[in-house]
Amino acid sequence: MTLPGAPFVGWRGDALHLEDCDLQALAREHGTPLYAYSRSAMRSALAAYEQALAGRPHLVCYAMKANSSLAVLQTFAQAGAGFDIVSGGELARVLAVGVEGSRIVFSGVGKTRAEMRRALQAGVRCFNIESEPELRVLAEVARDLGVRAPVSLRVNPDVDAGTHPYISTGLRDNKFGIAHERALAVYREAASLPSLQVVGIDCHIGSQITETSPYLDALDRVLDLVEALARDGIALQHLDVGGGLGITYRDEQPPAAGDLVRQVLQRLDARGHGALELLLEPGRSLVGNAGVLLTEVLYLKPGAEAGTAGQGKNFCIVDAAMNDLMRPAMYEAWMGIVPCRRRHEPAATWDVVGPVCESGDWLGRDRELAVQPGDVLAVLSAGAYGMTMASNYNTRGRAAEVMVEGDRQWLIREREDVKSLFAGERLID
Numbered sequence: 001m002t003l004p005g006a007p008f009v010g011w012r013g014d015a016l017h018l019e020d021c022d023l024q025a026l027a028r029e030h031g032t033p034l035y036a037y038s039r040s041a042m043r044s045a046l047a048a049y050e051q052a053l054a055g056r057p058h059l060v061c062y063a064m065k066a067n068s069s070l071a072v073l074q075t076f077a078q079a080g081a082g083f084d085i086v087s088g089g090e091l092a093r094v095l096a097v098g099v100e101g102s103r104i105v106f107s108g109v110g111k112t113r114a115e116m117r118r119a120l121q122a123g124v125r126c127f128n129i130e131s132e133p134e135l136r137v138l139a140e141v142a143r144d145l146g147v148r149a150p151v152s153l154r155v156n157p158d159v160d161a162g163t164h165p166y167i168s169t170g171l172r173d174n175k176f177g178i179a180h181e182r183a184l185a186v187y188r189e190a191a192s193l194p195s196l197q198v199v200g201i202d203c204h205i206g207s208q209i210t211e212t213s214p215y216l217d218a219l220d221r222v223l224d225l226v227e228a229l230a231r232d233g234i235a236l237q238h239l240d241v242g243g244g245l246g247i248t249y250r251d252e253q254p255p256a257a258g259d260l261v262r263q264v265l266q267r268l269d270a271r272g273h274g275a276l277e278l279l280l281e282p283g284r285s286l287v288g289n290a291g292v293l294l295t296e297v298l299y300l301k302p303g304a305e306a307g308t309a310g311q312g313k314n315f316c317i318v319d320a321a322m323n324d325l326m327r328p329a330m331y332e333a334w335m336g337i338v339p340c341r342r343r344h345e346p347a348a349t350w351d352v353v354g355p356v357c358e359s360g361d362w363l364g365r366d367r368e369l370a371v372q373p374g375d376v377l378a379v380l381s382a383g384a385y386g387m388t389m390a391s392n393y394n395t396r397g398r399a400a401e402v403m404v405e406g407d408r409q410w411l412i413r414e415r416e417d418v419k420s421l422f423a424g425e426r427l428i429d
């Protein structure tokens with residue numbers, strides 16, 4: 001029996017498995033906190049996009065901010081994906097797994113000159129430009145290197161993606177992109193600069209989007225611009241609709257990737273732009289439900305009976321914390337929590353919290369669980385924005401990671417050694 005949204009996580013009797021691997025056994029072997037990912041889940045998520053795009057000019061650029069571990073990048077590189085990067089660090093990672101520059105698009109509002117230089121030297125396919133000053137700086141950097149920088153403007157279409165305010169990006173008041181009304185003038189400037197080559201247009205309206213309509217609204221706004229540009233003699237080669245497709249954490253029902261892509265293609269055809277190459281930048285929908293975070297229960301701290309002295313809630317204290325998985329603390333995100341061994345005992349209501357010294361350090365609130373100290377819990381849907389957002393707060397080394405496929409498993413990242421956390425520090429005289 002599989003779990004909602006995560007077809008590669010399921011019960012075999014009373015033991016929770018990821019593909020054919022017993023999660024508790026993985027946790028005992030490698031220790032906790034431990035991220036575990038399913039390679040088949042990642043491949044099948046990418047295949048859903050690829051199948052819907054078959055026969056059309058396209059490039060699915062995995063937004064590697066969602067999970068940038070080398071073995072994850074390798075999995076997508078081998079499957080033929082491109083990559084969306086937002087920093088020189090991400091560029092270095094993706095080059096380290098042998099990806100060609102021509103499969104990389106570079107997004108982000110604050111690219112530095114040094115990052116631009118390295119990306120030009122790597123021959124990236126496109127810079128998604130987010131402001132007029134950035135455009136001019138890139139033109140200078142490219143000119144000094146004696147190359148032409150391929151550019152696409154990230155247009156802010158001013159549509160509401162209907163998601164959490166921190167992860168909504170396509171509204172007029174968000175810091176991202178170039179306002180729709182300014183775009184034409186900025187394109188004209190880009191086209192006039194000899195060290196730039198206009199190649200595309202781009203938008204990204206937010207993340208964890210569970211409806212198709214905001215995509216189609218944004219697409220219409222972007223296509224209006226494509227047409228206005230054509231009238232101006234500026235022809236584009238590609239249109240990038242960004243990422244943002246949501247996943248099921250609890251009961252969300254986002255469109256399937258294939259359905260979303262088909263609707264986007266239909267709209268492109270209907271408006272006569274079927275020849276444009278379509279780029280997408282999915283992150284979460286490729287990796288989110290491929291991963292779990294395993295954590296061991298350290299202590300149970302039951303609350304006091306109502307009307308008596310003591311804390312009011314039941315706390316289940318685990319060894320993973322907000323530094324390992326930031327999403328609940330940062331967005332009040334709900335993520336499923338399931339024991340890796342089913343106990344046939346009465347459940348109680350627990351707040352699952354970590355050891356970090358903040359009341360905001362929780363992974364789940366008011367969860368019905370039958371648990372005992374020493375049990376291993378799996379936090380579900382943790383493949384995206386889990387490890388990549390991990391920090392060393394409280395001088396906690398970051399978790400180890402394993403990849404599984406069938407009954408095989410690989411340790412893909414060692415647990416971070418505490419000594420390495422202060423290795424670059426110096427005492428003073």
Ligand code: LLP
Nearest residue numbers: 063107204207208243244281282283284385
């Ligand atoms: N392209 C651009 C330009 C982006 O900014 C993002 C995500 C993506 C693609 C990929 O979006 P996705 O398909 O993963 O939704 N930390 C937050 C999510 C932040 C998303 C930032 N940008 C979370 O944990 O929910």
